[in-house]
Amino acid sequence: MQLIRKFYYGDIPExxxxxxxxxxxxxxxxxxxxxxxxxxxxxxxHKHVGSxxxxxxxxxxxxxxxxxxxxxxGISIWVVESKHIKTSSPDAAAELYEPAQDKIYRHxxxxxxxxxxxxx
Amino acid sequence: MTNxxxxxxxxxxxxxxxVLGQRNGDWCGHGPVLEQDIAITNITLDLIGQARxxxxxxxxxxxxxxxxxxxxxxxxxxxxxxxxxxxxxNGDWAQTILRQTFFSFYQRELFAQLLNxxxxxxxxxxxxxxxxxSYHCRWSGEWVCRLGDGTEESHRRLEAxxxxxWPYVGELFIAAPYETAMQIDxxxxxxxxxxxxxxxxxxATLSPVSLSSTFMHTGGKTGQHTxxxxxxxxEMQYVQRSFPGCEW
Numbered sequence: 012m013q014l015i016r017k018f019y020y021g022d023i024p025e026x027x028x029x030x031x032x033x034x035x036x037x038x039x040x041x042x043x044x045x046x047x048x049x050x051x052x053x054x055x056x057h058k059h060v061g062s063x064x065x066x067x068x069x070x071x072x073x074x075x076x077x078x079x080x081x082x083x084x085g086i087s088i089w090v091v092e093s094k095h096i097k098t099s100s101p102d103a104a105a106e107l108y109e110p111a112q113d114k115i116y117r118h119x120x121x122x123x124x125x126x127x128x129x130x131x
Numbered sequence: 132m133t134n135x136x137x138x139x140x141x142x143x144x145x146x147x148x149x150v151l152g153q154r155n156g157d158w159c160g161h162g163p164v165l166e167q168d169i170a171i172t173n174i175t176l177d178l179i180g181q182a183r184x185x186x187x188x189x190x191x192x193x194x195x196x197x198x199x200x201x202x203x204x205x206x207x208x209x210x211x212x213x214x215x216x217x218x219x220x221n222g223d224w225a226q227t228i229l230r231q232t233f234f235s236f237y238q239r240e241l242f243a244q245l246l247n248x249x250x251x252x253x254x255x256x257x258x259x260x261x262x263x264x265s266y267h268c269r270w271s272g273e274w275v276c277r278l279g280d281g282t283e284e285s286h287r288r289l290e291a292x293x294x295x296x297w298p299y300v301g302e303l304f305i306a307a308p309y310e311t312a313m314q315i316d317x318x319x320x321x322x323x324x325x326x327x328x329x330x331x332x333x334x335a336t337l338s339p340v341s342l343s344s345t346f347m348h349t350g351g352k353t354g355q356h357t358x359x360x361x362x363x364x365x366e367m368q369y370v371q372r373s374f375p376g377c378e379w
Contacts, residue, residue, distance in 0.1 A: 042164070063166050066277070073270060074166035077173050 301347025
């Protein structure tokens, strides 16, 4: 029978140390996925930057602020639940995109753009 | 206004934010979900940043080559002036959230007074910090609503957290000698804080709690702490005490 239990540094049980008691993490699988769009500065469009889990739209905005604007990346955030995004089918790639490939006259390569015009 | 009171008040502000930052830091890598792990860690970094500003100012006031690191790592438990609330253990997510809410709502009232106070450095630090604090109030307040008005279990946990933490909030509104000397109006802070917490608790469907009918622990502001602080400082100060002046 062990009468005296010695603790060494680093061995102190967490409940005795007064520090955080590890709470097993709940999987976030029941939280929906959200797509995040950030506008980096005034006049530019919102760009897709990634996705995250959140319980509702308000939390998604706050999570996006914490996850995607830590380094001053943005001034405006949009979020939309991923399930609302309809994706084109990869199987339809040929009919959707190939007809455009031989229509070079649609590309603005025949114009000279002044240097002052940015973001084109 | 004596210089000693200004130093003590600055150390109180520094110690409270450092100790709460150290506590929250325990969650790094253990948050309930990745996004909230990042959120609480962001708040932690804000708190440590505020602590640094206050320690740097205190070191400058003390003079004689005193540094922020000396103040953070080379003072003992009885020299720390942080309020007791900040040193309370993390418990579960509900307790961590509620502790942050109580403290952020308190900071919002206190820092508004510092902003309009007659010390220009404290006023400048308060101005910068208030933007952070507004977000902390919003984030933690929303979590209180989410948990209080959430599931049966989250509600129960938040009620339990309230019971655990409530005896430590009374101290916030009892002026330490240095607060009185520095003309901090704790009665006004108490009023603003209680009104905001009452509103929040109603929204979160939590039972209202009274500040006057509960036994309140005191002493943190003048260096008499609960057992929990010693363990926290031992861990936080270990490296500097073992390898004095070490840098990396």
